Amino acid sequence: MLLNGNHAVSYAVKLARPNVIPVYPITPQTPILERITEFQADGEMHAEIMTMESEHSAMAAAITASLTGVRVFTATASQGLLLMHEMLHYAAGARAPIVMFNVNRTLGSPWGFWPDQTDSLAQRDTGWIQYYCENGQESHDTTLQAFRVAEQVMLPVMVMHEAFYVSHSLEAIDIATQEQVDRYLPPFDPPHRLDPEIGESWGNTVSQVMFNNHRHDMDDAMNRTVAIARQADRELKELVGRGYGVIEQYRCEDARFLIATMGSMAGTARDAVDELRSEGLPVGLLKVKLFRPFPLDDVREAVTGIPKIMVLDRNFAPGTGGFLFQELKSALYGMESAPEIHGYLAGVGGTNISPADIKKMVTCAMAEKPSANSVWKG
Amino acid sequence: MGYQIAEENVFSSGHSACPGCSEALAIRFILNTLGPDTIAVVPPSCIAIISGPQPLSSMRIPVYQTTLEASAASAAGIKRALVSKGNDHTTVVAIAGDGGTYDIGFQALSSAAERQEDIIYICLDNEGYMNTGSQKSSATPSMAYTTSTPAGKLTPKKNIAEIMAAHNIPYMATATTGYPDDLARKVAKAKSIRGGVRFIVVLAPCLDGWGIPDKFGPRTSRLAVESGVFPLYEVENGDTYTLNYGPKGVPVAEYTSIQKRYRHLTPANVTCLQEEVDRNWGRLQAKCFGGRGK
Numbered sequence: 131m132l133l134n135g136n137h138a139v140s141y142a143v144k145l146a147r148p149n150v151i152p153v154y155p156i157t158p159q160t161p162i163l164e165r166i167t168e169f170q171a172d173g174e175m176h177a178e179i180m181t182m183e184s185e186h187s188a189m190a191a192a193i194t195a196s197l198t199g200v201r202v203f204t205a206t207a208s209q210g211l212l213l214m215h216e217m218l219h220y221a222a223g224a225r226a227p228i229v230m231f232n233v234n235r236t237l238g239s240p241w242g243f244w245p246d247q248t249d250s251l252a253q254r255d256t257g258w259i260q261y262y263c264e265n266g267q268e269s270h271d272t273t274l275q276a277f278r279v280a281e282q283v284m285l286p287v288m289v290m291h292e293a294f295y296v297s298h299s300l301e302a303i304d305i306a307t308q309e310q311v312d313r314y315l316p317p318f319d320p321p322h323r324l325d326p327e328i329g330e331s332w333g334n335t336v337s338q339v340m341f342n343n344h345r346h347d348m349d350d351a352m353n354r355t356v357a358i359a360r361q362a363d364r365e366l367k368e369l370v371g372r373g374y375g376v377i378e379q380y381r382c383e384d385a386r387f388l389i390a391t392m393g394s395m396a397g398t399a400r401d402a403v404d405e406l407r408s409e410g411l412p413v414g415l416l417k418v419k420l421f422r423p424f425p426l427d428d429v430r431e432a433v434t435g436i437p438k439i440m441v442l443d444r445n446f447a448p449g450t451g452g453f454l455f456q457e458l459k460s461a462l463y464g465m466e467s468a469p470e471i472h473g474y475l476a477g478v479g480g481t482n483i484s485p486a487d488i489k490k491m492v493t494c495a496m497a498e499k500p501s502a503n504s505v506w507k508g
Numbered sequence: 509m510g511y512q513i514a515e516e517n518v519f520s521s522g523h524s525a526c527p528g529c530s531e532a533l534a535i536r537f538i539l540n541t542l543g544p545d546t547i548a549v550v551p552p553s554c555i556a557i558i559s560g561p562q563p564l565s566s567m568r569i570p571v572y573q574t575t576l577e578a579s580a581a582s583a584a585g586i587k588r589a590l591v592s593k594g595n596d597h598t599t600v601v602a603i604a605g606d607g608g609t610y611d612i613g614f615q616a617l618s619s620a621a622e623r624q625e626d627i628i629y630i631c632l633d634n635e636g637y638m639n640t641g642s643q644k645s646s647a648t649p650s651m652a653y654t655t656s657t658p659a660g661k662l663t664p665k666k667n668i669a670e671i672m673a674a675h676n677i678p679y680m681a682t683a684t685t686g687y688p689d690d691l692a693r694k695v696a697k698a699k700s701i702r703g704g705v706r707f708i709v710v711l712a713p714c715l716d717g718w719g720i721p722d723k724f725g726p727r728t729s730r731l732a733v734e735s736g737v738f739p740l741y742e743v744e745n746g747d748t749y750t751l752n753y754g755p756k757g758v759p760v761a762e763y764t765s766i767q768k769r770y771r772h773l774t775p776a777n778v779t780c781l782q783e784e785v786d787r788n789w790g791r792l793q794a795k796c797f798g799g800r801g802k
Contacts, residue, residue: 149592152585178588182581183619190578190616191585194549197572198589216575324570324586326545326598333573334550334560 133303135266135296139205139231139289140165141303142273144175145311146229149200152180152191157243158293159207159233185210189217189228196226197332199323201277204228207293208235208249215253218286222257222348224332227280227287227318230258231273234393235293236479244480245292247393247445251421251453257348259287259355260422262392266291266301271372272419274311278362281318283351292444293480295394310369352423359420376425379432381407382414387496388433388469389488390416391442392454395477399442402488413492418454426461433462436469440495442488443504444477451475451504473504481508511693515540523566525558528722530685530712530729531632532558537688538603538630538710539567541695546599547590549583551576551613553605554639555632577612579604580620580705583627591626599699601628606647607637609709610666621675621705628698628706631668634714642717649737650784651777653769654717660772664784668709669743676746678704684711684738686729690752694742711738719768728766734758736789741796749796760785 133141139162143151153163169175178195182188185206196202206214211232221228232250236242250260259279263269269291276287291297306314322330336344359376367373378396381403382388389399396417406413416432416439418425433439443452450456455473462468472495477483491507518539525532531554539546548571550556559571574582583602590598604613609631617629636654637643643656647668651660673680678701683691691710698706713720713728720728732738736756743749760782764770773781 150585150588152581152588178592180584180588181623183615183622187578187581187616187619190574190581191588194572194574194582194585195589195592198547198586198593200589200592202589217578220575324547324572326547326569329568329570331562331565331567331571331573334556334562334565334571336562340562 131303131305132300133266134161134298134300135269135291136161136233136298137165138266138270138303139273140169141305142270143203144169145306145308146201146203146274146277146315148177148203150178150180150192150195150202152182152188152195152204154182154185154188154206154210156185156207156210158235158297159205159210159231161297162205162231185213186217189214189221192228193217193221193224193226194324196228197224197324199318199320199325201318202228203230205231207233208237211249211253212237215256218253218256218258221286223344225284227284229273229276229280230286230288231269232288232290233293233297234290242479243293245295245394245444245477246479247290247292247453248447250288250290251445252447253288254422254453257285258422259285261287261289261420262418263289263291263296264394264396264417265296266299267303267372268374269296270303270305271366271370271374274306274314275359275362275366277315279355279359282358283355285348285351285355290393292394304370304372306370314366314369355423356420356425356428374419376420377428377432378417378419380415380417382416382432384412385414386412386437387492388414388416388436388439389442389492390418390439390454390458392418392421393444395442395444395483398483398485399488401485402492405485406489406492411492421457424457424461429458429461430465433469438472438495439469440472440474440492442474442476442483446475446478455504470500472500474507475504476507483508511689513537513689513692516543518542518544518546518568520566520568523558525554526715528715528725530714530725531555531634533685533688533725534632534691534710534712535603537692538601538695539569541692542599542601542699544569545597546601547572547586549574549579549586549600549602551579551604551608552639553608555603555605557639576608578616579608579613580617580625580627580629583629584620584623584625587626599628601630603630603632605639606631606633606635607645610646610668618675621672621677621707624704626703631709632712633709634712634717635665636714636717638714638717650781651770651773653772672707673743673746675705677707679706679742679744681708681742682711682738682740683708684729684733684740685713686726686733687740690740717769719771720766724766728763731758731763731766735760735763736785737763739789739792741792751792751796756789
């Protein structure tokens, strides 16, 4: 089916049969919610759709609906995600397995509508599992995986793709069948929920020790997540024939140099790798799909024996630079013969980065010693 | 007022409210009227203190503590999830303070009313951020001392009752702890109406914040009504007004003179307050006239 990236997500949501969908419109997320409300109006979906007055209220309602024991979906972008920030922590603390799609868009000020991952990366410490997708097909499939993983580890999951490059670009998408998804996602029926017959409460004041134990439990759940995410990916692949791994290694056999990136930049880097390989250069691509929890063991294994990595970040934290660059440096610290890492800020604010640009950066990185800080490359 | 209170044992003794607390009294009549098939949403406030702390609870029902601005949205999320599971009987009630209702929670409340969410929303109004040590909210009345308005508040109290009635919700009522039968009747009525936000604002004098003796909660509450400072009335569907108590017969000075938050008032200040109350009372009379008012 020919669909844009956002509509590919809407189809996955319909197939997952969520009970409650609180939403608030924001560019460039809105087509996700529009298609969902059309499904509902056409009788193809039977969810409680709540048209909220803000993203903050959307997430507040998502949390309580989830705690009442039903499957919940919402979607947002950019400023909307930031307005939710307080409730993102609240959702994770409540162990509410909400699935949210966030379309990565620049943050004001000044205003922009461009692809940039800073919005969600700035939420990396909220306790949400995070996936970054390269194209609409991956977003469709990952949204299905997200429900599966969230409900197994009882943590919320946000799935990302970038504004316009993915959200509004048409692609041929294979839509999973209802039968496949019903086999993949059993009904959500948690034993702990807000229910007068059970009488359990949530959220009131706890002691220091209870709080400490609770955060320890969240850590344990995060630590279980990488293996569960791998399994969810594998099992979806068995059903629909498509899998991605928690990281992807593209043409990494005998590679001496890796380009590391996330999201749509991986598609551009793939073309650059193909061209560099045809020129005889041993370059591969490391695509990080699961960003929270960070798949430390998978990444370390992928870079073992590689002398040099070049990180491309379409995101920017003033004062520390690119997020993936920071994460990789941290992940490789103390590793025996760890590779050198170049951190390049490429495409921040949605500027276009072509395969030719990436090839130039590779040439540059091969010739230079890395800087400790991120370097602006356009 | 003649209503026979029928209490179910939902709210327990042994909670952590101050001795003589009006809010605890209000919560008793609210929860014991709503009964055990209820889920409550409570934001940070004295109400949350009274309900907890975990693993203890003074309320024999599920209580979800949300963030200060999110009570109405949180309650609506629970109700929609229950509906999606085919549960058409459980009552969902948000019980929030005036700060969490008039100020930071108003956006979510207004939207829930517009969406006609099937919830009860009760504001326990003690006219300020009393839990954090008595700071001004938009429910704080003219000239009242708070720790953030030490010379007295320069602007009048927001009229939340009329604002909510203007949403054309099925039921809006004012109530106060000095008239428990009236409060219980209004809660029962809110429970009996299905669909749409039913809103009750309950004046709950704060002993510490208002500067009144432990045993003066009900007396202060009654003087608020008798002086016309806080009229008891109901509005159905935005236009059918019923005045529950009147005419007012007590000067405002009798109400203000027993509260330390007003002790800085000059006689001229009191005259101004009396004029404000008279003006508001006149407006309400005009709305009730032609309705089912008495």
